[in-house]
Amino acid sequence: MTLLARPHAVLVFLVFAFAYFFSAVLRAITATLSPTLTREFDLSAQQLGLLAGGYFLGFAAIQLPLGSWLDRHGPRKVVIGFMLAAVAGCLAFSAADGFSGLLVARVLCGVGVSACLMAPLTGYRRWLAPPAQLRANSWMLMTGSLGMVASTLPVQWLVPQVGWRPVFWLLALGIGVAIAAIALLVPHWRGGLPAHSHDAEPPGYAQVWRHAYFRRMAPVGFFNYGGMIAIQSLWAGPWLVRVAGYAPLDAARGLFLINVCMLCTFWSWGLVNPWLQRNGFSTDKLIARGVPLSLLVLTAIVVAGPQAGAGAWALFCVSSTFVSLAQPAVGMAFPAALAGRALSAYNLVIFAGVFVVQWSIGLLVDAFAAAGWDPVASFRAAMAAFLVACLFGWAYFILARDNQRQ
Secondary structure, rough: OOOHHHHHHHHHHHHHHHHHHHHHHHHHHHHHHHHHHHHHHHOHHHHHHHHHHHHHHHHHHHHHHHHHHHHHOOOOHHHHHHHHHHHHHHHHHOOOOOOOHHHHHHHHHHHOOOOOOOOHHHHHHHHHHHHHHEEEEEEEHHHHHHHHHOOOOOHHHHHHHHHHHHHHHHHHHHHHHHHHEEEHHHOOOOOOOOOOOOOOOOOOOOOHHHHHHHHHHHHHHHHHHHHHHHHHHHHHHHHHHHHOOOOHHHHEEEEHHHHHHHHHHHHHHHHHHHHHHHOOOOHHHHHHHHHHHHHHHHHHHHHHHHHHHHHHHHHHHHHHHHHHHHHHHHHOOHHHHHHHHHHHHHHHHHHHHHHHHHHHHHHHHHHHHOOOHHHHHHHHHHHEEEEEHHHHHHHHHHHHHOOOOO
C-alpha cells in the first residue's frame, strides 16, 4: 500500500470529485425533467420509473466486471474508458426521438459513469489512511449531492432558454473535461502485490459473496440505501407535483432544497467520521441506531400525504444517510487487493436496489390507479410498500447477529 502525499491526494480527490459531479447530475436529472419528458413523449408512471431506473440498470450490470478491472488495471485507466461511453450516452439521449431511444441512451449513460465512484474508492483504499478514506467517501457523496443540486433549479432555469437536448451536450462537454483531468493527474496503478503477500489478488468474487459482513450489509444496502437514492433521484419530484400539488418550478425548488440538505449532511459526515471512529461509534452502531429515524419519517410522510412536501422528503433523505457509512466499511473489511471487487459488488447491490425500487414504485402507482385509486392514494400506498421493504432491510441487519465482521 502506497499512501499519497497530502497535496497530491487533494488533487486526486478533486479530479475524481469533478467527474462524480457529472455522474450525479446524470443520475438525478430525470426528476427535474420528468414533467417535460412526460409531456413530450407521453410517458406513463411505469415508463418514467423505467427510464430513470435505466441509468441504474446500466450502472448495476457492469459492476462485477468493473471490480475485477479496477483491481487489475487501476482507477485511472478504467474510469477513462467508461466515461467515454458516458459522453456517447449523453449525445444519444439528446438525439432520441422516442421512449426506446431515451431508455437505451439512459442505460449507456449508467454504464459510462459506473466507475465514477468505485474507481476513486478503490484508489483511496491504497492511497489514503483509513480515517481519510471515511472522510473522502463522505465528501465524494457530498460532491454527488452538489451534482444533484445542479440538476434541479439550474436545469429548470436552463431548459426554457436552450431546450432540454442542449443540456446533454453541455454534460458531454463537462465529462470530456473530467476525462482529460483524470488522465493528467491520477497516478498510474502499480499493479498487484506479490503472490506470497496476504494482500495478493484472489480469483473471482467467491470470497466477497461468502463474507459474513458483506451478507449482513446487503439487504440494508439494497432497500434502504438504494431506496434513498431512488427517492432523491426520481420519486420525490413526482410526489411533490402529483401529491403535494407543487407547480413544476416549485417542485424544482423543492428538489433543490432536498439536495442542498444532502450536500450539507455529507459534508458534516466527512468532518465527524474520523472523530466518531476514534471514540467508539462504529459503523454498525450508527446504522443500527440511525436508520429507524428514516423509517419514522417515511411513516409520517405516508400518513401526511399531501401535507408532506419538500421539507419532509429532505428530512427522510438526510435521516437515511446513516446507510452511506456501509460502503467504505465494506471496502475496509477486505484486503486492499480485493477492494475493487468488494466495493463494486456492494455497489451492485445498492444500484440494483435503486433500479428495483424506482421501477416498482412506478408499477405500483400505475396498478393502484388502474384499480380506481386517485393519484394521492396511489402514491401513498406505493410509499407504504417501500416502507415495509426498508423495515425488512434494517431488521435483517439487526437480527443477523451471527454475521459479525470476519
